[in-house]
Amino acid sequence: MRIGFDNDKYIALQAEHIRNRIDQFGGKLYLEFGGKLFDDHHAARVLPGFEPDSKIRMLQSLVDDVEIIITINANDIEKNKVRGDLGITYDEDSLRLMDIFRSMGFLVGGVVITHYASQPAADLFRRRLESLGITCYLHYPISGYPYDINHIVSDEGYGKNEYIKTTKPLVVVTAPGPGSGKMATCLSQLYHDHKRGIDAGYAKYETFPVWNLPLNHPVNIAYEAATVDLDDSNIIDPFHLEAYGVSTVNYNRDVEIFPVLKAMMERIAGSSPYQSPTDMGVNMAGLAITDDEVVREAAKMEIVRRYFQTAVEAKRTGVGEKSIEKLEMLMNQAGVTSSFSPARSAALLKEQTTGAPAGAMVLPDGRVITGKTSDLLGAASSLLMNALKAVAGVDDDLLIISDQAIEPICRLKTDRLASKNPRLHSDETLIALSISSATDDIAAKVIEHVGDLRGCDAFFSVIISSTDERLYRKLGINVCCEPKFEQHSYYHK
Template sequence: MAKIGFDANKYIEEQSKYILERINAGESERLYLEFGGKLVQDKHAMRVLPGFDENSKIKLLQKMKDQAEIIICIYSGDIMTSKTRADFGITYDLEVLRLIDTFRHYDLEINSVVVTRYEDDAPAVDMFLNKLQRRGIKTYRHRFTKGYPTDVDTIVSDEGYGANPYIEVSKPLVVVTGPGGGSGKLATCLSQLYHDYKRGKKVRYAKFETFPIWNIPLKHPVNVAYEAATADLKDVNMIDSFHLEAYGEMAVNYNRDLEVFPVVKRIIEKITGEESEYKSPTDMGVNRAGFSIIDDEVVKEAACQEIIRRYLNALCDYKKGRIDDGAVERSKLLMDELELKIEDRRVVEPAREYAEYKRNYDKRYENVVVMSLELPNGKIVTGRSSRRMVASAAVILNAVKVLCGMADEIHLISPGILKKIQDMKTEILHHEKTSLHCEEVLSALTISAATNPSAEVALSKLSDLRGCQAHCTAILSEGDEQTIRSLGIDVTCDPEYITNNLYFS
């Protein structure tokens, strides 16, 4: 059974209470709450804080749904470059659509979608906005703020924030979120503050950012894991010097917040005409995650594993051309800082060793790919690629057999069924590769379960793989990677392609 290091119930209770205190403090009519990180399915937090509910943040908002509405921001450049959310393998514009559906599922009100730093002559962005508008979603275009970041007089004027259209809101809590970092959430909040004050309304701003956790040490592995997760953004954790000077207390924040704080403070003071209530960027935050850690050793170990996982992912992303070598170097430095090695991830060596053994044993296995998977009880199983199926499919079948206590030689799927699917791929669909992908094999297992009792039992064990760790000796296809992740398995790969072909699907 997995060890727990974080109390999810305490977190939801304390976090919602603290946000309500911010809403009700002072005489303001409204709180604009910038929501950083992932509002739903926060798998990073779930991995580094064992016990964290990946949907805890949206659940706490659901408790306040009568008081809250949501604005979703997306940076126009992320639409044009098809930036991808790694956890799901979907682009940021599709992530916005998924977020809207998720918020609706939790009965949360969607106010609108704002495209930030909008520029003319961006057909992909206009197409995205048209799609939303034709489905009944309000949209806004915010351009780059004139004068930002140094000319506060211009920023807080009709030429700056005043040039943005006002987003009509009505609830006391306005959550401003986005598909990822750099979406323009802060600028949207400050723009709204400007417009509200011009309309004679007193409103406030606060920030909800889970990481870095401000009240644990700077070099705590959980905070280092945040740097690993944002290596491509060049985020660096630092001591909040403003907080230290104001209160004599150590607090952790990150470089972008510290760099922008003096500007944000001046902008807020210019908008409100009053001295800012915030003495530091930490003051702006409402994060209570650090108070819900119940076993520090457990979260440290989980965070170290996440740092290794992020480094392996960085190596693969570099191979795919998604990031530059600087991001890889930063990931490696974080590994070295905590004296971590790739082999400290338990599933790495069994996969590599088995692949090496097969290659040395028989020349037919020269290009063999192996995936290893650690079961909930700590046992590691492996699966290799073959003419019949890919390694990820093989290891899933082997894993559920072990969970069921079945002998390895038992066929969960008739070889005849697998052959028929392969024939369809080559003779009807005209695919060059006949090895069945993970989703195809799982579909065959599902069909077999209708007539094969062993397959039916095995199918019921798939849910037990959620939270398991896996490693493959080659880069997975996008489809196999998403199927593995949909099963809830955290997978890493060695940065090697199965084939020299440039088109890899």
């Protein structure tokens, strides 16, 4: 894969600027982390060379000075809100995050339940945390938030929130997902610290939008595509333009809330250190781009992926037409169409010629490999095998897993496991290949190349099963599907 981003430079620049912010505020900084703290696959896709764990690796360079606080909205606990990419609830993800942070040597200072109003599910989660020995803090809804500054910055506003006792210079505030109250938690801490005579500051760790790229740069458009469900947009930061005469890009919600945020900081500390929302962010991503052309092409592909993901979700649920329309507008803005990836036309042509669902994949060297549906293998399984043979340099016509090995698995599925579909899913095919590799040198050679498919783009002529999609994502393969089902049914598993 072509690289367009210097990951080491990015980590070094981010760490340096965070240290500078800590010094700027007298030795203590509350750092709100926007987006995913680790496994940031969106950034890895649009900035080829960016490692999904870059943020946490950067923090590891500061580990002795870092304390992590996790916030979770009580209403999200009550609603059993699920993190879409992992399929687990926000409260479960909070525990998962703590395990990961602790295993990496970070101090986890506790969990803050925000918007707490005695929700029963939130009370259960609080008791669960306490039984695990995890410190839990409660922050309450504030009437008039965020515009009644006098009430918010008072003993009846932030003053009612429980004070989080922290011991490190850098307090990272993160969450399972958006709307968890990260910013309010940081500002509440500033209020309490100021009353205690403790010097402290606030900043945001940003990745997107990239402030020093043009508004219509595909990387920034791709961020709009990724957040299309929020119906927000990137805009020029008017405060930065007025203060410094420099045009920068920011998110409309951050721009809209900035006057209120600035007023809060002035009320808490007497003055605001920031003249614009761009000032608040710590974002060196734009300075680590090494090949703009590579980054542009990757971002354009991400916009198209988001279009198909949204179109498939709309097909499954019957809602989302407005998001599809916005994504079509963003594709036009970026100068791409739904056929931007050569994998799509190859998959649709394969379906047309075989009369059954098909798939295609763009390999790292640019070759496009296809896979068709057969009696024993589904399109996803067939494509995976053909792609592995291609990257391993094995003849496409060579049968690596014999029918005699596959057929018993098919019979087990239908005769014993009550499956109506005898064909092997991609995970079952990979297991069969792994078993074959014990006695077959070619199978062993092929399975060694599984990692070579990471970052490849695959397209299917129909919506594939969740089982196949999960396996592809585990392998790091980007998946898009034509928004149509293989069979006309009302219920699709």
